[in-house]
Amino acid sequence: MLKFNSTTREVVSKLLLLAAFLVLGLLIASQYLLYQKMGFTQSSNDPGGKAVRVSNLYSDNNKLKDQLNDRETQLNNLQDAASNNDELQKLLDEDKAKYQIILGVVPVNGPGVTIDINHQLVLTQLVDLINALRNSGSEAIAVNGKRVITTTPMESFVDQANYKIEVIGEKDVLYESVTRPGGILDLITYGSATRSDNLLLPKV
Amino acid sequence: MPKFQKIKESFINKPWIYLGVIGIVLGVVLGSQFSQKIPRIISPAVSYIALDEMQTNLESEQANLKKSLSSTDGKIDELNNQIEIKQSGKKDLINEVETLKRKAGLTDVSAPGISVLLDDSDDRKNNPNSIAHASDMRDLVNNLWINGATAISIEGAGHIEERVGPTTSIDCIVNTVLINGTKIVPPFKIKAIGNREKLISSINDQKALKLIYDRVSKEGLVFHIVDGETMITVPKFTGSLTFKNAKI
Structure with missing residues (x-):
């Protein structure tokens, strides 16, 4: 059995405590770093959010690449x-056609989908619906036979008994x-x- | 007190107790350290760190793509001007296309209008009702169109600004807002060109913008017209203009 005098015991005990805390500190730090490296601390605060952002960035960058190519x-x-x-x-004709489609000053046709809704919609539902269709890549939209362009307010479509929303774009994606x-x-x-091979939307 | 003194002395006289305790603690910690299993990626989702790096790379790629788009647009404009000068025989068609382009929102525009500030509440940041949502901006934009706005853009922190155009959607992605594929964060400034009196009255319409005004009074959401900003510049639309399916 080890035997120390009182001064030595005090010094040894303090040194031991110091060493123990030092080692513990190092271990706690390395443990924390390990957890952080594995993503535990951060991902638990943001489940799924990062993946959604990355997925959106990826898809938006693809759209931008298409735009840049165009x-x-x-x-x-x-x-x-x-x-x-x-x-x-040829170029001027193509540009003219594109701008006319955007402004809705001409009827437009193409593949897409028709959405049928057999109940009334409030303003916020209509606003969100058109927003979601634009997010899905719609190229032209008509609600109950009326063309919807950038500046079309949704007020005039509120509280109708039913809705037929025609959307031109990539029909499968839509x-x-x-x-x-x-x-x-x-x-x-x-x-x-329902998917459609050829929808015809009126001008504004 | 003597009992405590006795216990104290018995500990001081037996330093092996220290060693024992430290040994056990070290053993437990080291044991847990070595037995810590590195998680396997069992789903297609990559780890958070990899996602983090991917996000940084994609954001940087997006900034470069936007820069390239802007530069290419500049070259197109320059070439268009040269063609306009050279091809005087097609002047009418060129002018018609330019007019349509301007009306479609593909050129910058400056005119009288208003600027509206929409921002998270200062004091109740943890309440979802006290922060500015994409849906607020969708409602605002719709309300401004109703009241005769002719051009609208939304600017976020760092002067990142996007014009509302033919393919614009305003979406919430976790804690940011995506407009024309660009990530925008508050404070938001919604700029609208049009008759100022009409636009101001539309913003002050508490019935039409009930969902916003309720949160202004209850949650401290920041929402008001910016004083002194009467001449508004709205940049050209830079979102997607790919029309592969719609034909005349």
């Missing part, structure tokens, strides 16, 4: 058009986003959707 094609076409009369005519569990109809309003 603009680069447009730039190349313009460079050709600068020296070629026919190319310029259909899925409308009908999937947790999708547009599920979250915003109940109704049914």
Whole structure:
């Protein structure tokens, strides 16, 4: 058995305590770092949120890449058009058609989906519904036979007995986003959707 | 007191107790350290850290893509101007296209209007009703269109600004708002061009904007017209303009 005099005992006990706390501190720190590295501390505070943000960023960047490709094609076409009369005519016609579709000054046709809702909708439901359709890639929308463009307020469609919403765009993408569990109809309003190969929407 | 003194002395006289206690504690901690299983990724979701890095990379990629888009747009505008000068025979068509382009929101515009501040409450940040939501902005935008706005944009912190255009959706993604694919955070400034009196009265309409005004009074949500901002500049729309399916 070890035997110390009182001074030595005091020094030894203090040193031991110091060493113990030091080691414990190091271990706690390394344990915390390990947990952090594995993502425990952060992910438990934000379950799923990061994944949703990344997923959205990924999809938005893809859209931006498509846009950039389109603009680069447009730039190349313009460079050709600068020296070629026919190319310029074609380019101007394409731009004109695009802007007319945006402004709704011409009827427009194309594939898409038709959504049927057999009950009244309040203003916020309509606002959210059109917003969700734009998020899903709609290119043109009509509600009960009336064209909806950027500046169309939803007030005039409130409290109608039923709704037929026609949406031109990628019909499969639109259909899925409308009908999937947790999708547009599920979250915003109940109704049914059908794919269509050719919808014809009126001008404003 | 003597009992306590006795216990104290018996501990001081037996330093092996210290060693024993420390040994046990170290053993337990070391044991838990070594027995800590590294979690396996059993779902397709990648780890949080990887997601974090991916988010940073994607945000940086998005900033670069937007920069490239802006630069390409600049070149297109410049080339259009050159063509306009050279191709005088097509002047009418060129002018018509330019007018349509402007009306479609694809050029910057400055005119009288209003600027509205929408921000989270200062004192009750933890209450979901005290923060500015994407749905508030959707309601505001709709209300401004009803009252004759001709152009609307939404600016977030850091002067990141997006115009509301033909394919714009305003969505909440966890704690940020996505507009035209751009992440925007508060404070938000909703800028609208149009008849100022009409627009001001639309913002002061507590019935039309009940969901916002209720939270202004109960939760301290910040919502008011910005004084002194009477001449408004709304940037051109830079969101998606890909029309692959809609045809005339």
